[in-house]
Amino acid sequence: MATIEPVASAVEKTQDARMRQPAAESSRPRARRRPSWPPGDALSTLAFLLPMLAIFGAFSWYPIVRTVIMSLQHTNLVQPATWVGFANFSTVIHDPLFPIAVKNTAEFALLALVFGYPIPLIAAVVMSSVRRRGIYSALAFLPVVIPPVVAVLLWKTFYDASSTGVFNTVLGWIGLGPYPWLQSQQTALPSLVLESTWANAGATVIIYLAALTAVSNELYEAASVDGAGLWKKVWHVTLPQLRGVLLVTMILQIIGTAQVFLEPYLFTSGGPANATLTVLLLIYNYAFGNSLGGDYGAATALSLMLAGFLAVFSLVYLRATRSWSSA
Amino acid sequence: MKSKGRAMASIRMGATVAAVSLLAVGAVTASNAASRSSDVTTISVASLIPGSTKAATQEFAAQVAEFEKANPSIKVKSVQYQWTGPTFAAKLAAGTLPTVFTVPFTDARSLGDNGQLADLTSQVKALPYFNKFNPAVIAEGTDSKGQVVAVPTAAYAQALHYNRKLFTEAGLNPNKPPTTWAQVMADATLISQKTGAAGYAEMGADDNTAGWILTTLVYSLGGRMETGIGNKAVATLDNPQTVSALNMLKTMRWTDNSMGSDFSYGWSDINQAFAAGQVGMYVSGSDVYTNLVQASNINPSIYGVTTIPLARSKTAGVLGGGTLAAVKPSASAAEVAAAVKWIDFYYEQPLVNEAQAVRNAKTLSESKQPVGVPALPIFNKAQYALANTWIKPYINVPVNQMKPFTSGIFSQQLVPEPEASTQSVYHALDPVVEAVLTDQNANIPSLLKQANQAAQTAIKQGT
Numbered sequence: 001m002a003t004i005e006p007v008a009s010a011v012e013k014t015q016d017a018r019m020r021q022p023a024a025e026s027s028r029p030r031a032r033r034r035p036s037w038p039p040g041d042a043l044s045t046l047a048f049l050l051p052m053l054a055i056f057g058a059f060s061w062y063p064i065v066r067t068v069i070m071s072l073q074h075t076n077l078v079q080p081a082t083w084v085g086f087a088n089f090s091t092v093i094h095d096p097l098f099p100i101a102v103k104n105t106a107e108f109a110l111l112a113l114v115f116g117y118p119i120p121l122i123a124a125v126v127m128s129s130v131r132r133r134g135i136y137s138a139l140a141f142l143p144v145v146i147p148p149v150v151a152v153l154l155w156k157t158f159y160d161a162s163s164t165g166v167f168n169t170v171l172g173w174i175g176l177g178p179y180p181w182l183q184s185q186q187t188a189l190p191s192l193v194l195e196s197t198w199a200n201a202g203a204t205v206i207i208y209l210a211a212l213t214a215v216s217n218e219l220y221e222a223a224s225v226d227g228a229g230l231w232k233k234v235w236h237v238t239l240p241q242l243r244g245v246l247l248v249t250m251i252l253q254i255i256g257t258a259q260v261f262l263e264p265y266l267f268t269s270g271g272p273a274n275a276t277l278t279v280l281l282l283i284y285n286y287a288f289g290n291s292l293g294g295d296y297g298a299a300t301a302l303s304l305m306l307a308g309f310l311a312v313f314s315l316v317y318l319r320a321t322r323s324w325s326s327a
Numbered sequence: 328m329k330s331k332g333r334a335m336a337s338i339r340m341g342a343t344v345a346a347v348s349l350l351a352v353g354a355v356t357a358s359n360a361a362s363r364s365s366d367v368t369t370i371s372v373a374s375l376i377p378g379s380t381k382a383a384t385q386e387f388a389a390q391v392a393e394f395e396k397a398n399p400s401i402k403v404k405s406v407q408y409q410w411t412g413p414t415f416a417a418k419l420a421a422g423t424l425p426t427v428f429t430v431p432f433t434d435a436r437s438l439g440d441n442g443q444l445a446d447l448t449s450q451v452k453a454l455p456y457f458n459k460f461n462p463a464v465i466a467e468g469t470d471s472k473g474q475v476v477a478v479p480t481a482a483y484a485q486a487l488h489y490n491r492k493l494f495t496e497a498g499l500n501p502n503k504p505p506t507t508w509a510q511v512m513a514d515a516t517l518i519s520q521k522t523g524a525a526g527y528a529e530m531g532a533d534d535n536t537a538g539w540i541l542t543t544l545v546y547s548l549g550g551r552m553e554t555g556i557g558n559k560a561v562a563t564l565d566n567p568q569t570v571s572a573l574n575m576l577k578t579m580r581w582t583d584n585s586m587g588s589d590f591s592y593g594w595s596d597i598n599q600a601f602a603a604g605q606v607g608m609y610v611s612g613s614d615v616y617t618n619l620v621q622a623s624n625i626n627p628s629i630y631g632v633t634t635i636p637l638a639r640s641k642t643a644g645v646l647g648g649g650t651l652a653a654v655k656p657s658a659s660a661a662e663v664a665a666a667v668k669w670i671d672f673y674y675e676q677p678l679v680n681e682a683q684a685v686r687n688a689k690t691l692s693e694s695k696q697p698v699g700v701p702a703l704p705i706f707n708k709a710q711y712a713l714a715n716t717w718i719k720p721y722i723n724v725p726v727n728q729m730k731p732f733t734s735g736i737f738s739q740q741l742v743p744e745p746e747a748s749t750q751s752v753y754h755a756l757d758p759v760v761e762a763v764l765t766d767q768n769a770n771i772p773s774l775l776k777q778a779n780q781a782a783q784t785a786i787k788q789g790t
Contacts, residue, residue, distance in 0.1 A: 077420035078656060079442045096777065161588040183590050185765055269533040271591060273762035273769075284413075290790055291412035291430075291750055292437050293419055 071300040076293040088297035092286075092305065095298075100274050101282040104264075107189055108196075108278060109257035116197035117253060121246070123201065124208030125234060137209055141202040148199065152266040155195045156182075159267075182268055185275040192263040192276060200256075204249055211245040212238070247321050254317075255310055279306055368401050368661045371425035372669055373408030382694035394672050401665040410650075412535065412750065419443060424655050427666045432467040432648045433749035435477040437789065439470030440557075445654040448475045450667035456679050459706045463743065468651045471557060478667075480674040482649035482703035483612040484741060485543045485635050486732050487511070490524075492629040493607045497521040504633040504731050508547070508575060511608060511636060515585040518607035525587025527579055528606040529760070532593035537760035538753030540610050542646060542745065544572040549640030552745045552752050553782070558789050560747035562782040564756060565775035573763050573771050581767050590764035599623045610635065612648065613701040613732060616724060620697050627724070632701065633731035634739055644742035647703060678706065681717045688718035699724045701733050708737065751785030 071088055075081035092098055120140075127136045143151065158166040159181040168178035181191045219237045228236065239246070261280035264270055270277035270285070279302065286299035374387050391403045406425040418424045419438075430438065438444045451457060452475065457465075460479065468477035491501035497518040505511045515526025530536035542552055550568025553560045580586045592600065598615060600606050602623035613632065619625040637643040652674050654666040676683040688698045699722030704711030715722075726733075745752045755778040762769040 076441060076443065078422075096781070163588075178588070180588070180765070183588070183765055185762075268591065271533040271758065271761045272531070272765040273758040274533075275765075288413040288416045289754065291410075291415045291434055292790060293441065293443060294416050295790065296420070 067300045067303055070296055071304050072297075074297050077296060078293065084297065088295075088301035089305070091295075091298050092302045095282075097274065097277060097282055098302075101277050101279045104189060104274075104276060105258060105260065105278045105280075108193060108260050109254055111190060111193040112196060112253065112257045113250075115193065116201065117250065119197060120201045120204035120249075121208055121242075124205045124212060125238060127205070128209060128212045133209065137206060140205045143199050144202040146199075148262050149266060151199050152195070152263065155198075156267065159191055183272060185272050188268055188272060188275045192260075192267055195267070196257075196260065196263050204253075207245060207249060208242065211242050215241040243324060247324060251314060251317050255314070258306070258310060366400060368665045369404060370401065370427060370658075370662050370665045370669065371404040371406050372427040372666075372673070373425050373429055374405035375407060376409040377407045380694060380696075383696065386690045386694065390673060394669065397672075398665070398668060401668065403669060422655070422657060426655055426658050426662055427652055427669055428655070429480065429650050429652050430477060431650060432482075433744050435468045435651045435653060436470050436746070437748070438653070439468075439474060439476030440472075440789070443656055444470075444476040445656050445658050445663050445666075446474045446476060447478065447654060447663060447667055448473075450664055451475045451478055454667075454671060454675070456675070456706065459679075459710060461705055461707060463741075464649065464705045467649065467743070468653075477651035477653040478670050478674065479705040480650050480652050480670075481614065482647060482705050483614045483701075484703050484736055484739070485610055485646045485648075486613040486615075486632050486701070486736075487608055487610055487635055488601065488615065489608045489631045489633065490601065490604060490606065490629050491631045491728065492604065493518050493522050493524055494631070497607070501631055502731075504631060505608075505636060506633075507636045508544075508638075512575065512579055512583060512585070515579060515607060516583045519583070519585040519587070522607070524605050524607055525589070525600075526583075526585035526607045528587055528589070528592060528597060528600065528609045529576065529764070530592050530594060530597050530609075530611075531590040531761050531764050532596070533757045533761065534593055535750050535753035535757060536592075536594050538756030541569070541572060541756050541760050542753065543610055543635065544575070545569045546644050546646045546742050547635045548572055548638045549642040549644075551642070551742075552756075553747055553786065556746050558747070558787060560745075560786050562752065562779050562786055564752065564779040564782050565772070569775060570771055573759065573775075576760070577763050577769070577771075580764050586764070590761070595622065601625075604629065613703070613736070616700045616729075617697050627728075630725060631728050631731070634735040637739060644740035645736070646744060647741040648744055649703070649705065678714055679710065684714055684717045685721075688721035692721040692723055695723075697724050698722050699726065701729050701736070703736070703741070748782065748785040748788075748790060751790055752782045755779070755781040755785070 070081075072083060072085060073081040074084045074087070123140060127133045127140070130136065146154075160166065160168065161178065161180045161183045162168065163172060163178045165178065165181070167181065171177040171179070180187065182188050215238065219241070220233055223233050223237050259280050260278050261284065264276040264278050264281050265284065268276045270281050283299050283302050283306075286302065287294040287296055372391075375383055387405060391405055395401065395403055404425075408425060408428055410429055410431065415424075415430070435444065461482075464479045464482055465475070468475055468479055470476050487504065489501075489504055494501040494504075494514075497514070498521065499514055499517060505514050511527060518524060518526035530540050545552065545566070545568045548568040548571055550563075550566045550572075552564055552566075552569075553562050555561050576586075580590070587605070589596075589600065594611070595618075597606065597609055597611070598618055599622075601609055602619050602625035616625075616630065616632070619630065620627075635645045637645065652670045654663055658666060677687040678684065691698045698718060699715070759771075759774045759778050762774055763771065
C-alpha cells in the first residue's frame with residue numbers, strides 16, 4: 001500500500017493538471033477580448049498600492065540604500081560626504097573592539113540558546129497538560145508586556161551588588177554571596193541572558209501553546225496504548241509534531257540574540273571592561289558614542305556586515321534543516 | 328455614458344479650479360508671510376533641562392518676553408535641552424539642535440574645526456566685555472583657525488565632595504577633610520568600616536565619566552594624558568602617574584575594600600548615591616551641588632566640598648572644565664546675530680551686569696534653587712568677586728561647608744582637559760578603570776597600552 005498510494009496520487013495529479021490545461025487555454029481568447037488588467041483597475045490598484053510603496057520606500061528601502069551608500073563614505077552628516085571605498089569596513093575589521101563584540105554576541109546567543117531556548121518549550125508542554133492553562137499562559141506572557149526599560153530597572157534592583165540587593169538577600173538566607181552580578185566581568189553577560197530569557201520567553205510560550213493545540217490527541221492516546229510514558233510522548237509525539245515551529249523559533253531566536261542591544265545598553269553600557277559589548281552596541285557607539293559626531297561610515301559598514309552574516313546564516317540554516325522541516 | 332462622461336469632465340474641471348484657487352491662495356499667503364518674516368528673525372534657544380520646575384519654566388518665559396521686548400525684530404522659541412554625548416551627536420547629525428545650545432569645554436574646538444558650529448567671531452568680538460574674558464577660557468571656544476565658535480558661560484574645577492554626616496559617624500572631623508590622597512584612602516577605609524557606606528566611590532561607567540575622573544586623579548599627581556595639539560598630539564595615557572592612580576584605586580577596591588559594591592556609577596547615579604548617604608567621598612565638578620539639590624534632593628547639612636589633593640609636584644594641578652554656548656552651523660547671518668544677542672542677554676549679562684545678576688539670583692532664591700554654588704570665573708577673578716558681592720543677599724548654599732574648597736581653589740594650578748580628542752581619550756580610559764575595579768588581577772600596563780593605542784588612533788583621526 002505504501003508504494004501504491006504515491007503512484008496513484010501522482011496519476012491523479014497528472015490527470016488533474018490535464019483537465020485544468022484546456023480550461024486555461026480556453027480562457028485566453030476571452031482575455032484578448034477583454035483585457036485582464038484594464039486601466040481603470042490598474043489605476044485603482046496603483047492608488048491602493050502607492051501609500052504602502054511610499055511608506056516602505058521612505059522608511060525601509062531608502063534607509064537600506066542610504067546605509068549601503070554611507071558605508072562607502074566618510075561623513076559627519078553636516079559637511080559634504082567623501083567617498084572612501086571600503087575603508088570603513090577595514091576600520092571595523094581592524095578595530096580591537098570588533099572581535100570582542102563578536103565574541104560577546106556569540107556567547108550571548110549561545111547562552112540564550114542553551115538556557116533560554118528549552119525553557120519556553122518545557123513551560124508550554126507543562127502548561128498544555130494542566131487545567132486553567134489560560135492563567136498560566138497569561139502569567140508567562142506578562143513579562144512581554146512590561147516595557148523593556150521598566151523591566152531592566154526592576155532587574156537592576158535584583159542585581160544590586162550590595163548585600164541588600166534582592167538576589168543577594170535571598171542567597172544570603174542560605175549563606176551565599178553577596179555576588180557582584182553586573183559588576184563582574186565573569187557574571188555580567190550571563191546575568192543579561194537571564195533577564196533576557198525572562199523578558200522574552202512568554203511570547204515563545206504562546207507560540208508553542210498554539211502549535212500544541214494542533215497536535216492530535218489521538219497520537220497521545222495511541223502512544224499511551226503502546227505504553228509510552230510522559231517523556232516518550234514528548235520525545236516521539238510532541239517534538240516531531242512541533243518540528244516546524246521549533247526550527248522557526250530557533251532561527252528567530254538566533255537572529256534576535258545576534259542583534260541584542262537593549263540589555264547591554266541599559267544594564268551595563270557594554271561594561272565592565274567591554275565584557276558585555278555586543279555587535280549592535282558597537283554599531284551604536286560608532287554612530288553616537290562620540291559627541292563630536294559619530295563615525296557613521298563605520299556604523300553602517302558594521303550594520304551591513306551583520307546583516308550579510310545573518311542572511312547567509314539563515315540561508316544555510318534553512319537549507320540544512322529543509323529535510324527536517326518538510327519531513 | 329455621455330452624461331457620465333460629462334459629469335466626470337465637470338468633476339475634473341471643478342477639481343482643477345479648486346486646486347488652482349488653493350495654489351493661488353497659498354501663494355498669496357506665503358508671500359504675505361514671507362514679507363512679514365523678512366522683518367522678524369526667529370531663533371530657537373536651549374532653555375531648561377527636561378523636568379524643570381514650573382517656577383523655573385515661568386521665569387525662563389519671562390526672560391524670553393523681556394528679551395523680545397528689547398529686541399522686537401527677534402522672536403525666541405525655547406526648547407528643553409540637556410547635553411549628553413549620544414543625544415547631542417544624534418541631534419547634531421539630524422540637524423535638530425536649537426539655534427543656540429550649550430556644549431562642554433571638551434568639544435567646542437573640535438566641533439568648530441569640523442565645521443559643525445557657526446562662526447561667531449565678529450559678533451562676539453564686538454561685545455564690550457570681550458577683552459575681559461579669561462584668555463584660557465575663551466580659548467576653549469576658539470578653533471584652530473582663530474575663529475570664535477562658542478562663548479563661555481560657566482567654568483568649574485574638579486573637587487572632592489564629601490558627606491559630613493558619614494565623616495562624623497566615622498569619628499572624623501568634617502571641618503578637616505583630607506588634603507592628601509593617602510588621607511583620602513585612610514578616611515575612606517574608616518568610613519567604610521564604621522558606617523558600611525562606600526568610603527570613596529568613583530564613576531566607572533562606560534560613558535567617558537570613568538576616564539574623566541581618572542584623568543583628574545592623574546593631573547593631581549602631576550601626569551598628563553597627551554602632549555602637543557591637534558592631530559599631531561601624542562597620547563601619553565600610559566604615563567607613570569596613571570599607573571600610580573590606578574594602583575591607588577586597586578588598593579582601595581581590593582585591599583582596603585573601601586569603595587562599596589557599585590563600580591558602574593555614571594554622573595547622575597553617583598550624585599544620587601551621594602545624596603542618599605551611600606558614598607563618603609567622590610570626585611566631580613565644583614558646581615555639582617546644583618544637581619544634588621535639583622535632582623537628588625540632598626540634605627544640605629550633609630554636604631561638604633574641598634579641593635582635590637595635589638601631589639608635591641610642579642606639574643600637579645586640578646582639572647578644570649566648563650560650558651560654552653554655541654550656534655548651529657546652518658544658521659543664517661541674521662540668525663547668528665540674533666543668537667549672539669541672546670547669548671549676551673541670557674548667559675553673560677548676569678555675570679557682568681548688576682541688575683541682571685540680582686534679578687537672576689532673586690528669582691532662583693525664591694524658587695528655592697541654589698545660589699552661590701562654587702564655580703570658577705570665566706572673566707577675571709575681580710569680576711567674579713564683584714558679581715558675588717551683587718548676589719550676596721540671595722546666596723542660599725551652605726557657604727561655610729564649602730570653605731575648604733572656596734578658600735583653596737585659587738591657589739591651585741588649573742589644568743585644562745586634554746586638548747585633542749578629549750572625549751575619545753576619556754572613552755579609551757573607561758574600560759581600564761572598569762577592569763581595575765572589577766578584576767583583581769587586571770594587568771594595568773597592558774590595559775594602558777591598549778588604551779593609549781585607541782586614544783592615539785582617535786587623535787590621528789580627529790574624532
